[in-house]
Amino acid sequence: MSNAKSVAFVATKMIPPSPPPSGSVGPIHWAREHLFPTPLNALLTLVSIAFVLWLTPEIIRWAFIDAVWKAGSLAECREIARAAGVEGSFACWAVINERFNQFMFGFYPSELYWRPILAFALLLVALAPVLFAHLPRKMLIFSAVYPFLAYWLIWGDSLWAPLSAMAGFAVAYAAFRALSGGVVQLGLAAAAAAAGLAAVLWWLFAASSAAEAMQAVLPLSIEHVESAKLGGFLLALILGVSGIAMSLPLGILLALGRKSDLPVLKGICVAFIEFIRGVPLITLLFVASTLLNYFLPPGTSFDLILRVVIMVTLFAAAYMAEVIRGGLAALPQGQYEAAAALGLDYWKSMRLVILPQALKISIPGIVNTFIGLFKDTTLVSVIGLLDPVGIIAPMRADSNWNGIVWEFYGFVALFFFIFCFGMSRYSMYLEGKLKTDHR
Amino acid sequence: MKHSLILGAVAAIGLAAGAASANTLEDVKAKGHLQCGVATGVPGFAFTDADGEWQGFDVAVCRAVAAAIFGDPKAVKFTPTTGKTRFTALASGEVDMLARNTTWTFSRDTDLGFDFVGVNYYDGQGFMVRKDLGVTSAKELDGATVCIQTGTTTELNLADFFRTNGMSYEPVPIETNAEARQKYLAGACDVYTTDASGLAATRSTFEDPKAHVILPEIISKEPLGPLVRHGDNEWGDLVRWTLNALIIAEEKGITAANVEEMAKGTNDPEVNRLLGAEGEYGKMIGLGKDWAVNAIKAGGNYGEIFARYIGEETPVGLARGLNAQWTQGGLLYAPPFR
């Protein structure tokens, strides 16, 4: 307050806005700011540009300009290239051309290719409402039916088998309805357990005979294709998509179980997660492919692909559970309390309040796990499943093509890159879309 | 260390499995197909063709066995196995037999709980070097870097060879044949050593095969043959005699083309016994009269199979050498069929 006189000030006019001085905007400014801010950064920029300029033409020459697209063998490829005056190495894409169908479908009968193709097209339809919230919710009914339909399309045989598997859920629902009656909270848990048990009993004892009976009454079947015929990207997608689709719900349940107050449940979940995370996937795959034979009663034929799907799912679910637990832990306690204070019961508050937020926080981690799982499916080549990587070895051993390496792996890498990049872009889209907090 | 751990596990599993499946033939008949373990891909020995069918010198043995049992060379499914997974796959019952360049050794036959039923390729370990190194003998390899597949017999032979000759080497461990090929061509090692058949097959795929030489020394015996689980002798007999049938067929001049004709009866009683024109020999191994006819029809006799997949006319280009019939100075000597 002492020298109030000297600091007193009153503006006499408002200053109109004016454009910024040149040099602080425009491309030159941008380049100076981002590419050459310091001598070290300038050097790094120049080195990187030089590197890219040096590498790109070489790759383009190898993969496109000098490449041979049509030939019957590597020797023929070489002849064609030499005749065209190519010196040094070049890509012989002819092999991908010739083995394209094997890469796509493995040994799937070629006259039945339409079935996996249709299954893939329908997969896109089934995924659409899951991925994009603005599509009609009714489409989710198709998404729910899709797994059974896809199974039938790919493996074929009687339609009644997947239908009776589906009926298991109807059995569970009916049992739940009949047993829960009122809205008894404890009764609900018991009814849910009983319903689950009913479904399992149905699957174990009634499903196959029901399917057979129906098949006898009304035969509805298409040609059966055995698992050994599946391979290539078809196999990678089967493993990846089913692993992804099942590991998320399982991971959520495990994460909730791990946070549960019930010591037994919590203990089981913790033990499961820690065990699975403590074991390399490749070990689990070995267990699935060979050791499981010892534990199953002799004579049970338990499809190898199914076993692998289960292992891959369990593996991813353990990681998923930890990712989601991180999301749950990041939520303020107040959200749990507010949901409880409004009278929402445990499952409702989880479904409506907690999980939507926890999952949103966890999107990068979840997609990371998905991408990891998808790429990890290539490990099945060590147990003799011919996924895109596994199928390379017998192709390469064909005397016609022996000696080709880069083309095979480059092609497979491109495929995986497209899918993984797609997933990562989608996750960024989703994050942006769900960003509701700090707008 | 890692190696012996795996072997230990395999041995334990082998013991457990002995009791599990006592009658493989019945299991196979019930399944309706043979499950055969093959290599993931060795040129000439096991590979897939443009139609996605498994082919190769080893694969042909599987097809012959399938044909002997079912009369159909296609009644077989293949499980690709690597050098590390092959024994577990067989021990666990995942496959019924293994036909992939596997050396018959004492410990594999006894300790691991398998039975080798014979030899379909007499191999030996060799060395390949670039011609411009000017090396003419393996004895001149002192101090060389050597590409070597881990978990194989070749790894052990190599060590023995260099030690007995008082030389030193630097190993470059690798997993598969394909990896070895890349490393060798890139100059990561001076020498690639593996079964001589493998060396020839690999060299055949080089841009300039003439720039490389396979040294004259063969430093080991590598009898490669099909194997089955220990403990089911009937099954072992069946596979053994299917292989023998193919070898006898070559010796007796029975081919895929003339086998039907010869099955009607010939002047040679051994041929008649083999092809079912005389006696009930199929029954003794639980099969029909025409089992050998079917096995031979599947891919021809031993010589035909050899010529088709790995013979001198093929890119692999192997000479019969030790794998000629005993009558031709080779080692192929099937016991008499009677």
Place this chain on the structure above:
Amino acid sequence: MTNTAIDTSNMVVSDEVAVEIVNMNKWYGEFHVLRDINLTVNRGERIVICGPSGSGKSTLIRCINRLEEHQKGKIVVDGIELTSDLKNIDKIRSEVGMVFQHFNLFPHLTILENCTLAPIWVRKTPRREAEEIAMHFLEKVKIPDQAHKYPGQLSGGQQQRVAIARALCMKPRIMLFDEPTSALDPEMIKEVLDTMIELAQEGMTMLCVTHEMGFARQVANRVIFMDQGQIVEQNEPEEFFLNPQSERTKLFLSQILGH
């Protein structure tokens, strides 16, 4: 704060008991946080609870809708005793509204969805109807035009008013407030208090933890002072402020009214 005269015509206290707490004790581990609490709240009563930090105010009102579990004694809300029976707990929670210091709105839902969530999923109100009710209460707290925004886009005062509306949408018979204004800037405090006063005028049974003594004077018909986990003094507001009995109350009042 708000010194305008308020309409008290609806603010009648009935004989009906809304909340009854008898000899209630609670421990956090070894720590005895609530000691022999006895409190009866009649329908239509407006109770303000104050006391130094850590005295157990929040814990007390959180016990009433069992966000915290008590270990001894008895709590009866709306004629239902709180036990570990989950069914009763959910029932009581749907009858008792709660407003938190930090609002605790659901950030992934719009204002309207925040308000319709519980009516739709707990009360099974049809969506249409739930939205009408929500708009009614949003109008009441004077932010109907923000209905389609997300909580993150609102000021603190607006968020707290939404939180009140959200609680009201369940048509609760009792409202609990845990320092609803202490996270707010002064200008926002007023808008929230005005909303609470309006609520009081309509005869809502309220238990309020707050240090807004102006509010206490105007609307409370009882002020409770807590210290070290026990109720030290309770009285009508005039008496409480003008004539505190206990030394600790005097000290506390001198501190919060002192400046």
